[in-house]
Amino acid sequence: MMNNTTDCVLSEPQTIASDLLPPILILEFILALPGNAVAFWGFCCRQQPWTSNLVYLVNLMLSDFLLLIGLPLRIDTLLRGEEWIFGDALCRLNLFMLAINRSASIAFMTVITVDRYFKILYPFHSISQLSARRAVISVCLVWITVILLRLPLLTTSLLNSQSNDSSKLMCRSFGRNTAPTGEVWLHYMLYLLEFLLPFLLVLFCSVRIYCFLRGHRLRTHRRVRRAMRLVLMVIIVFCICFLPSVLSVIASLALQRLQHCASLLIAGQMFSLSEGLTYLNSALDPIIYGFASPIFRKALRASLNFLGPWRTQISQEVAYVSPQTRSQNDQ
Numbered sequence: 664m665m666n667n668t669t670d671c672v673l674s675e676p677q678t679i680a681s682d683l684l685p686p687i688l689i690l691e692f693i694l695a696l697p698g699n700a701v702a703f704w705g706f707c708c709r710q711q712p713w714t715s716n717l718v719y720l721v722n723l724m725l726s727d728f729l730l731l732i733g734l735p736l737r738i739d740t741l742l743r744g745e746e747w748i749f750g751d752a753l754c755r756l757n758l759f760m761l762a763i764n765r766s767a768s769i770a771f772m773t774v775i776t777v778d779r780y781f782k783i784l785y786p787f788h789s790i791s792q793l794s795a796r797r798a799v800i801s802v803c804l805v806w807i808t809v810i811l812l813r814l815p816l817l818t819t820s821l822l823n824s825q826s827n828d829s830s831k832l833m834c835r836s837f838g839r840n841t842a843p844t845g846e847v848w849l850h851y852m853l854y855l856l857e858f859l860l861p862f863l864l865v866l867f868c869s870v871r872i873y874c875f876l877r878g879h880r881l882r883t884h885r886r887v888r889r890a891m892r893l894v895l896m897v898i899i900v901f902c903i904c905f906l907p908s909v910l911s912v913i914a915s916l917a918l919q920r921l922q923h924c925a926s927l928l929i930a931g932q933m934f935s936l937s938e939g940l941t942y943l944n945s946a947l948d949p950i951i952y953g954f955a956s957p958i959f960r961k962a963l964r965a966s967l968n969f970l971g972p973w974r975t976q977i978s979q980e981v982a983y984v985s986p987q988t989r990s991q992n993d994q
Contacts, residue, residue: 698949705962
């Protein structure tokens, strides 16, 4: 046991994470890039009327691109044994972008779920009839809030030396080798609250949607089934991608109070490994796009038509679908 449990945890690189995370993050990057590229092409490069739903999806996609831009530096650092060689400014910016991705992804998935909740249960409510222009104003407020809450990552030095080699620096938002400052404690609290409050709201909306549609005659309608799968997918992303890191942070904060070094080291390893699940959200978000938007489904089908062996098969399947049925499927 050590008197300074922060030194206990953060003065050493997380060797297990350094070994396991790089191949996981590389795979996630490879899976996320094409799905989000198709989404960008479908949402932004093809002509279609803008709706509030499309505005929300585009902004969820933009948050994923922030992760895809910042992830290569994180992979490089892990391959070096958590040695950061890019300087303090880029360390702050990189962690800021990764944190913005998490915050914005949670925010926009919650917005999409709430939007679907109102459209199913209260189709004539003003929120259900929200125009694209007003939706843009709403997402701008979300971005401003997320950025302001994450500013402490830009104003606080996040570099610290490794205990086994003082010439090597680590770049971490959690696990500093000094006592946490007020800005870092704010980061801790936001990390927890930005998950817990939206998750409770998403669960509430999902239960209400399920209870409403359970005995409804439209529950077998294709559009309604997609809506139910959408909210279920959002819950799955919350549980797989964000819940493990939240639990590991809660465990770390509790163990810091108990000053139990060995357990704190394990909790630090678990948090580092949970990063791999957190960044998985960018690879799973295209599934949400598929349930939420016919535009993405059309863009994905068009993309697959250019992939050699699948082109003929997909074209034949589309040829046998009547225009009326195709129109119903895209609603």
